[in-house]
Amino acid sequence: MAEVVDHPLSVLCLLRSLSAFCRLMTSSRMRPSRASTLALLLGVFPFTQVARSQSLSEPERRIVASVDAGHAGAVELLERLVNINSGTHNFAGVRAVADALAPGFQRLGFTTRWSDGASWNRAGHLIAERRGNGTGRKVLLIGHLDTVFEPDSPFQRFERVGADSARGPGIADMKGGNVVMLLALGALKDAGLLDQLQLSAVLTGDEEDSGRPIADARADLTRAADWADIALGFENGPEAPHVAVIARRGSTTWWLRTSGTPSHSSQVFRPEVGSGAIYEVARILSQFHDSLSTDPPLTFNPGVIVGGTTVTFDAVQNRGTAFGKTNVVAESAYVAGDLRALTPEQLARAKATMQRLAARHYPRTNAVLTIDDGYPPFAPTEGNRRLLALLDQGSRDAGLPPVGPVDPARAGAADISFVAGRVEAGLDGLGLKGRADHTVHETADLTMLAVQGKRAAILMARLAGGREQ
Numbered sequence: 123m124a125e126v127v128d129h130p131l132s133v134l135c136l137l138r139s140l141s142a143f144c145r146l147m148t149s150s151r152m153r154p155s156r157a158s159t160l161a162l163l164l165g166v167f168p169f170t171q172v173a174r175s176q177s178l179s180e181p182e183r184r185i186v187a188s189v190d191a192g193h194a195g196a197v198e199l200l201e202r203l204v205n206i207n208s209g210t211h212n213f214a215g216v217r218a219v220a221d222a223l224a225p226g227f228q229r230l231g232f233t234t235r236w237s238d239g240a241s242w243n244r245a246g247h248l249i250a251e252r253r254g255n256g257t258g259r260k261v262l263l264i265g266h267l268d269t270v271f272e273p274d275s276p277f278q279r280f281e282r283v284g285a286d287s288a289r290g291p292g293i294a295d296m297k298g299g300n301v302v303m304l305l306a307l308g309a310l311k312d313a314g315l316l317d318q319l320q321l322s323a324v325l326t327g328d329e330e331d332s333g334r335p336i337a338d339a340r341a342d343l344t345r346a347a348d349w350a351d352i353a354l355g356f357e358n359g360p361e362a363p364h365v366a367v368i369a370r371r372g373s374t375t376w377w378l379r380t381s382g383t384p385s386h387s388s389q390v391f392r393p394e395v396g397s398g399a400i401y402e403v404a405r406i407l408s409q410f411h412d413s414l415s416t417d418p419p420l421t422f423n424p425g426v427i428v429g430g431t432t433v434t435f436d437a438v439q440n441r442g443t444a445f446g447k448t449n450v451v452a453e454s455a456y457v458a459g460d461l462r463a464l465t466p467e468q469l470a471r472a473k474a475t476m477q478r479l480a481a482r483h484y485p486r487t488n489a490v491l492t493i494d495d496g497y498p499p500f501a502p503t504e505g506n507r508r509l510l511a512l513l514d515q516g517s518r519d520a521g522l523p524p525v526g527p528v529d530p531a532r533a534g535a536a537d538i539s540f541v542a543g544r545v546e547a548g549l550d551g552l553g554l555k556g557r558a559d560h561t562v563h564e565t566a567d568l569t570m571l572a573v574q575g576k577r578a579a580i581l582m583a584r585l586a587g588g589r590e591q
C-alpha cells in the first residue's frame with residue numbers, strides 16, 4: 123500500500139481500475155450472475171461485499187418457474203423411489219432405483235449406463251452423461267442409490283406427515299437429493315442452459331457400506347472427478363436447512379492386534395514374561411488418546427476390544443469372543459476403531475503418530491497396527507468456499523435465505539470425499555433437507571425440494587456462464 127500512495131500515477135491506475143470494475147459490477151448489461159462470478163473468480167472483494175443484487179437474469183427466472191412447476195412431479199418420483207427398498211445389500215433393489223431414475227436423465231438428453239458392481243461385491247452404479255455443446259464447464263454430480271434400510275428393516279414406506287413433510291427410508295439420505303438433482307437439471311433444460319455445461323452424474327450403489335477393494339468401488343467416481351472441473355454432491359447434509367458442505371472429515375478404519383507371552387500371572391513383569399497383551403494394548407490406546415485428542419477436529423475412537431488367552435474377531439461383522447483367566451498373563455488382544463481427519467496432512471500426521479506409538483513395546487510384547495484408508499478427507503479449500511459463495515449469492519438473488527457452511531465436525535464422510543484433490547472445487551449438501559436420517563424416523567421437508575432445486579440450478583447456470591438464450 124505504501125508504494126501506491128508514494129506514486130501518484132499508481133494511485134490513478136488503482137482508481138481507474140477500481141472504477142472500471144465498479145462499472146462492470148453495476149452495469150445493467152452485466153448480469154448479476156456474471157458480475158458475481160467474476161468478482162469471486164478474481165477474488166477482489168470478500169464474499170460479503172460481492173454485488174448485492176438484486177434480481178435474477180431472464181433464464182434464471184425461467185429456472186425458478188420450472189422448478190415450481192416440477193414440484194408435484196418431484197414429490198411423486200420421490201415417493202416411488204422411497205417405496206423401492208434399496209438397502210446397500212439388496213442388489214436388485216439398488217438396481218431398481220437406478221432403473222426408476224434413468225428415464226429422467228434420458229428425457230433430458232443424457233446417455234445412461236449401469237456399471238456392474240460384482241468386482242467390488244455390491245450392486246453397481248448408475249452413470250449418466252451429457253456433453254452439451256462440448257465446450258462448457260465440466261461438472262460432476264454425485265448421488266447414491268442405496269440406503270441403510272435393508273429388506274428386514276421395519277421401515278419401508280413413504281408416508282406423509284402433514285402437508286409439507288414425509289417420512290421414509292432414505293427420503294433425505296438421499297433419494298430426495300437424487301430428485302433435487304433431476305429437478306435442477308430439468309430447470310436448466312427449460313431455461314435453455316443445459317447445453318452450456320458438460321455433465322457427468324455418478325449415483326453410487328454402495329455409499330452407505332462401500333464395497334472393497336475401495337479403489338474398484340470408487341473407480342467410476344474418481345475417473346469422473348479426474349475429468350471434471352467442479353463436483354456437486356446432493357447429499358442431505360446436516361439438519362440445518364440453509365447450509366452446504368465445503369469440508370468433510372475422512373473416515374479411516376484401523377485394527378490393532380497385540381501379543382504377549384503367556385505365563386502364570388504370578389510371573390508377570392519378570393524379564394522372561396513381560397507385561398502381556400492386554401497391558402500392551404492398554405498402553406497403546408492410552409498413548410493414542412493423549413496424542414490424538416489435541417488436534418481438532420481430528421477424532422479417534424476405539425470401538426470394540428477383546429483380549430485374553432484366546433481371542434477371535436470377525437472384522438466384517440465387528441464381533442468377537444475372548445477367553446482368559448485371571449491367573450494367566452494375556453496372550454492376545456484386538457481392538458478396532460476409526461479415525462476422522464479434516465485434511466490429508468492431518469491424516470498423515472495422525473497415522474505417523476499411531477505407527478510410532480504402536481512400535482514401542484512393553485517387555486516381551488508385540489503389536490501390529492493395520493490402517494485402512496476408507497474415505498479420504500474432503501478439505502475446506504478456497505475453491506470450495508468460492509462455490510459456496512456462488513450458491514449463497516444465487517440463493518439470495520432468488521429471494522431465498524442465505525446459505526452458510528457446515529461445521530466439518532458435524533459432517534461425516536461421503537462420496538464427495540473421493541473427489542478431493544481431483545477437482546478445482548467441490549460442494550456437498552445440495553440435496554433434500556430433513557432430519558433423523560439413518561433412523562426409522564427419517565423425515566424430509568418437502569418444501570425444500572423446490573428451494574434446493576432452485577439453488578442447485580442457479581448455481582449450475584452461473585457456472586455455465588449464464589448466457590442468454
Ligand SMILES: [Zn+2]
Pocket residue numbers: 266295296329357358
Ligand atoms: Zn447419504
